Amino acid sequence: MMRTNAESSDIESVMEWFEERIEDGENSILVYPNLQTFRQIYTQYVKDQLLAGEEQKEKGNDDDYDYSHNNNRREGQLLMPRIILIATFYDTVNAVKHSLSAVGVDVQSHIDDGSLLIVDAFDGYYPNTNGMNKLVVSLSERARKEGRVGVSVISNMGFFFLYDGDGTASELISYEASLVPKIDGGNVRGFNCYHARDYDNLVDSQKNELLTQGQKKSLEITLSAYDVPLQV
């Protein structure tokens, strides 16, 4: 597992990992140290992706656009921006919208044009994970039909730590195992995001299983003293 720290200057390196290390068709794992850092990451990623899409639309051509990771590319074809799905768990859908607005993302217009979808992860994974799978498949198909760059799925995995009982980890591991490290020709980039406090509830063998025996790309963002207590 790659590791980096969550100093603000290193958010750039996290973005590089999101944008350059993870390719279309890949499923990856991100471990974040606290919600503040996670918000920084997803807002920056959404901003970067959707602003790039807006600039692309304004330019009306793809001369300078980097499609190096886009396997939907066809010669001379102008592609629509990526669809981004955020499945939130510890923040409400409205809180995510608020965080995105705060960094200058025009949330409603991107929702309206189909580039951005924000859902409660509970609804995706409960009563079973089929809901999330179906949603991602439908977005993937829509992206292809609309000539979009692809789909990014940023999903908070906190749901799998909600309930008590020994079955919880096995349900999570079984779900992660169903997401193969890479699908050739796929247009979805999956980022399954774990809060460090949830991730640390797993034993080493379970963590190894999540990473599909090390085949899945992963990034752990650490703090020197993670989740620094805030005195009220």
Add this chain to the structure above:
Amino acid sequence: MVVGSPLSYKKQYEKEDSKNDKPLANLLVVDDDPDIAHVLKQGFLKNGFLVSAFTDPEEALKNFQSNSKDYCLMLSDIRMPGMSGIRLASRVKQINPDVKVVLMTSFEINDNEFSKVFPSTQVDGFVQKPVSIENLTNKILDTIGETKRRLNEQQ
């Protein structure tokens, strides 16, 4: 993380309380959002409760393990990293089944899902956030009514 040290807070409260009436009840409040934990603590203090507030459910559980007989009720958020309110409720009930548990959430969960989700956890109440301190106080008083009466009888 403790929102204010429970022990120092207790001392502070008892000092203030010596001039006033006996506390209504001793509450354990857990919410990973420090702002919410702070507001709840202050609100319940003003309404005459003794309160220990935590933002870290693990710390809250440790405190409860040491003081389980002191508490009448635990009010906890549901979605918290590290240990959810559901897990915390389960542990708390294992330690002291007499303690009432009220869970709160900002998320919508309909009744059908709720009944499927919590079959094995004895939750005494459920609150949808945002909620006023006044409504929460009434909910807590309703919930602890029986416990409070039993405690008074024992005394």
